Amino acid sequence: MLRVAVVGSGPSGVYTAQALLRQPGIRVHVLDRLPAPYGLVRYGVAPDHEKIKSLQNSLRAVLEDERVTFVGNVPVGGADGVGPARLAELYHAVVYCVGAAADRPLSVPGEDLPGSYSATRFVSWYSAHPDIAADDFALEARSAVVIGVGNVAVDVARILARGADELRATDVPRHALTALAGSRVREVCVAGRRGPSQARFTTKELRELGALPGARMLVDPAELALDPAYAGVPGAAPLPAAVRRNLDVLRAWSRPAAPPGPAPERRIALRFFLRPVELLERGGRVAGVRFARTAPDGSGGVRDTGVYEDVEAQLVLRAVGYRGVPLPGLPFDPARGTVPHRAGRVLRDGVPSAGEYVAGWIKRGPTGVIGSNRSCAKETVDSLIEDAPLLARRGAASDPLAVLRGWGLRPVEWDGWLSIERAEAALGRSLGRGPVKIHDWPGLLAAARGGSR
Ligand code: NAP
DSSP: OEEEEEEOOSHHHHHHHHHHHTSTTEEEEEEOSSSSOOHHHHHTSOTTOHHHHTTHHHHHHHHTSTTEEEEBSOOBSSTTSBOHHHHHHHOSEEEEOOOOOEEOOOOOTTTTSTTEEEHHHHHHHHTTOTTSOTTSOOOOOSEEEEEOOSHHHHHHHHHHHSOHHHHTTTTOOHHHHHHHHTOOOOEEEEEOSSOGGGOOOOHHHHHHHHTOTTEEEEEOHHHHHTSHHHHTOTTOOOOOHHHHHHHHHHHHHTOOOOOSSSOOSEEEEEEOSEEEEEEEEETTEEEEEEEEEEEEOSSSOEEEEEEEEEEEOSEEEEOSOEEOOOOTTSOOBTTTTBOOEETTEEEETTEEEEEEEEOTHHHHOSOSOTTHHHHHHHHHHHHHHHHHHHHHTSOOOSOHHHHHHHTTOOOBOHHHHHHHHHHHHHHHHHTTSSOOOOOSHHHHHHHHTTOOO
16 A cells, blocks of 8 residues: 655645545545645635635545545644655655745835735735734725736735625634724725736636725726737737736726716726836835836837836735745755656656655646646646556555654644534634634634634
């Protein structure tokens, strides 16, 4: 029997476990640093995206398979974590599916001013990630700027502009619901450094912004017209359908007629050709963003025009992408933010390392939708299965969990997670809501052990 550890219980980890289960004679331990499974599906997908959240049901079915053991609360790497060398003693093979945990830096002056945050931090806060303090965001700002035009930017703009009442029906934690209910944010500016045809958001997510009750979309037709793709330059290659659909949505929003009915409570401006060059400061806090106005350079990029524009903001969320974090003991390519690999086999000095594999964002970078992880996991598992005869000759512990406990770790297994789920349902009932997420380490661990704090 082959014992395989999958590190990370997000979509890439669970799809890897699922692909492994197609082979007979394999036992899988899915390790996670957190006592709760599902990675970014629990801690990244926005609470109002119930359909994507419901993916948890199919991930759950994999984790409940009798050949799979969920092993939460086990850090891998880091100062207190189990390193790759020790994991290699316990399992015939280890597949690292640790994602891309850090945010990409903007690298402009003022980036670290109070009031400027990575969007991933805001996402973690409203998703009840236990590493983020409940009082991290007070939402006292009136104007917010979101930098970047990918789906994370759209998510955070939508949560800022959506009324708290609509989020009550979700599992959003109490502190976030209270802060969002008292939010003073009225203006949200989402800014891309290139044109609308290069925006990374998807049309479905874009359209949702326009469907928010109480919010109005603002798009400047002059900024759209700057984009050669939008302007439809004769002889240009036809646009991909996804870009065309985005442009159609933006075009509709750029028409000046004010919609009938009362003035909207909030406004979301989608801006283009604005490259952030500095975060402005007043009284020791962020007060705005200075942008360089850019123009298309004819090959998909932009050049600065020498014109600057300041946009007021007391809250800045930098949504410029995720980035992989090196795991001590594993090779890392700092330029790409990934682990070097060949078809999922980890490369050490260019040579495949026996028993070490990667899948998901740490393998291919932080791109694609959740489903992209399926084919990525399959490629890695195909390599592992090909290597199986060699792997079987390596040693492995007969009871890795006992060894982990011997090393002082206190794994949370599936029963512990079910106990957290029950505690979250009970918390929700006490608040007259559906399940409400527990947001802190002591609360999660107490719930996992079947008690309360
Ligand atoms: P992303 O899609 O890579 O978008 C990053 C944005 O930041 C781009 O607009 C990029 O512009 C901009 N940017 C990068 N560096 C910049 C800089 N120095 N200054 C200004 N702008 C900069 O990243 P993401 O939004 O974090 O999303 C990550 C992945 O998760 C994506 O695959 C996304 O689709 C997925 N996701 C999906 C959903 C969903 O399906 N609902 C929700 C959230 C995330 P350039 O293009 O000019 O580089």
